Amino acid sequence: MGEARDGVKVKRVVFVTVGTTCFDALVKVADCQEVKDELYRRGYTDLLIQMGRGSYLPAKSTGDDGSLAVDYFTFSSSIADHLRSASLVISHAGSGSIFETLQLGKPLIVVVNEDLMDNHQSELAEELAERKHLYCSRPLTLHQTIASMDLNSLVPYTPGDATPVAKLINRFLGFPEES
């Protein structure tokens, strides 16, 4: 948390996203006092929640009383701008959200939805956490993850490349190699 010379507080936004899913457990826990206090303690000023198809509505707050400013919305056609202006992203374990965030180089905590049947999503989150590209958490352990995270220890993710597949497909179909 820092103040510029003209007294305006530097905004450090935490962006929470559930993608196109319904993940009330994450929205609820992001809105709970424990987590909000922890985020404030770690120097964040704003909490913006994209709540998707969920039914739990967070409590909006202007944050003037020395706490986190809280706002939310359901969907937007592209969350890229929100991701870009965030200092920390807390996301559901969807691959789209994960890779969009990693490609922008933003620190990321992935929260796995334990209510999903056949939770294959956790495989991806755990693998990337093992490679130290993000932190992986469950709703009930989110505040501990926030308290203990060291964002400097995260390894930047090198974006993947689809050209090898394109080459293989072209070669299979008999198209000539690109010059």
Added chain:
Amino acid sequence: MEKNTSCFFSNSSPNLVITCFVAFITIILVRFLYVIYRTGKPLNKRTSQQTLSTLIVLGSGGHTAGMINLLLVLQKDRFTPRFYIAAATDNMSLQKARVFENSLVDSGAKGISAEFMQIYRSREVGQSYVTSVWTTLVATAHALWLMIKIRPQVVLCNGPGTCIPLCVIAFIFKVVGIRWSSIFYVESIARVKRLSLSGLLLYKLQIADQFFVQWPQLQRKYPRARYVGCLM
């Protein structure tokens, strides 16, 4: 005399039918084995001017994002006309595809041709299995109808359940000689240790010509898959 001739005809008709039936089955079987044999074998060389009609199967969540990521590096003038199919209840995928195609037009690419279609789902999440039998039949009939219209030469899919009836029908088209197609399956990047149900089916039935996985763990478990690293 007449009685004998009529007996002769009434005896030979069933034989004729049986012979035709056996011949038919044999032809289909031979053709089936030929398709199995040729599946996965690269096609003959072609000129760069040739175009292949392409079916692109979209899916909710990260599937469409992954597919568009792949389409970005494919030569659009080779894979045209393009047919995008998404499940009827998936609202965002076709929209994303339209945005992608519009961006191609904006960047001045010529010879662009794309169509966008929806297909009935075999089964909604939580639907009872009894009604699912009927809806699966409806979905399969719908898939057949769309495939007869499209008859693609290339099928691209990356995981959603919608691709199964379409890939199976594409395979049947190869057997029956309606259209030869090359089926490419890229397992979703979210699949690190286990294949999706769609992937498992296509892998076991050996329907896909090329089966790509994005994590080395899957390649070790499924040796016929090709490991291509993370695409995103």
